[in-house]
Amino acid sequence: MHNITYSPLSEQAIIVEFGDQWSVEIYEQILQLSKKLTLTPFPGFIEAVPAYTTLTIYYDLRISEPRSFSHLCRVIDSYFQQTDQHIKEPRTIAIPVCYDRTLGPDLDEVAQTNNLTIEKVIQLHTEPTYNVCFLGFSPGFPFLSGMNTSIATPRKSTPRKQVAAGSVGIAGVQTGVYPSPSPAGWQIIGRTPVSLLKLTEDPPTLLHPGDRVQFYSITKQQFDAWEEK
Template sequence: MPDSIAVVPVSESALIIYFDDHIDLKWPAIIKSYQRFLQAQFTDSIRDCVASYTSLLVDYHPLKTGFEQIKQAVLNFDAEKAQLDYEGKLHRLPVCYHESVAPDLNNVAKLHQLTTDQVIDIHSKKTYTVCAVGFAPGFAFLAQVDGLIATPRHATPRKKIPVGSVGIADSQTAVYPLETPGGWQIIGNCPIELYNKNSPENSLLQIGDRVQFFAIHLNEYQSMGGRQCMVW
């Protein structure tokens, strides 16, 4: 068990497991191990487990289990062994960085005194870790963007960001799985479906998974079903 772990009640039917007070890329795999363990151990009594960068929110049925039972299970869990048994999936996702689907690419490049090709190269050469899934269904927060292209959100969010948009917000990157409002810097678009409400896990990307982006040309993007799109 991690030395810094704390289990804290937040209501009569929910608790939060805190793993640390700072973000570290070692945590997603550990948190995923606890999430999988609790969902298997309390199949009929845990309603949801929501992971974030350094914590896990557990929503449970108070008539079927309680805080003390879950807390003891957490404290007795062999996280070290579970980590060895679990390895997140590696996803290679195509991204079209053409200006027709990348309204902020030029601005990001100018801000950092880079060419657009340099921004694309820097963004696509790293392997990112899924640290949290939230904000919108299937929206996976990926860390950590190279400091050379880390860029703040827009001061005023756009009303509509097209599905598949690839964005940067500070040191994070992400793919919008649905059309939603958003303030991220949009530098490309991914034509792969990341969220399907009818699939078992809904979201293609799960906490602890890893993501590698690779650049594709506009004609490849269009042949994969990608569309030229506008942001509002």
């Protein structure tokens, strides 16, 4: 709790920073504060938006009392005094991925960059259980931590104009999944037939901050069969 800093994002938003580098401890602190705010919101609280090392708290200035920045920082500070909320065992969501060159056009580049075989890349990408740090870039896009750095690959020098929904990518030490068709600078290594967006439901996304993700490899035949369902 010692390295926490507060800065205004706007008249009605405060960025709470927990440190300058992502870590599991910081990740858990962010989830804790977010949970406490949601369960017992202060008057005027609107929403909390997590990112790697920050939680941004939006509030309605006209409702929140007291109104000054320093008072609001103290209000937020008081949540750290509360006993931690029990966070239930995170959900682990298994996501099938077809690591086929036709769906993962950058598999070769990722393998070559790291002096690995494609089989080894797939093995290293499906091995870990990833943390869903936050969602951003586009609705339902998960920023996942925990990737093996031996498959880290810089972004494409020229971003693609469009990749298909479900495309699984690598950018530096990050990995993620594009939930909808999108321009993409990430290295695309495969595609999932599972939809990460559930726009007719509430909540409207498959993944939420705090979830865990495990990728598993499926064949092109399984992928095609999946799409036909």
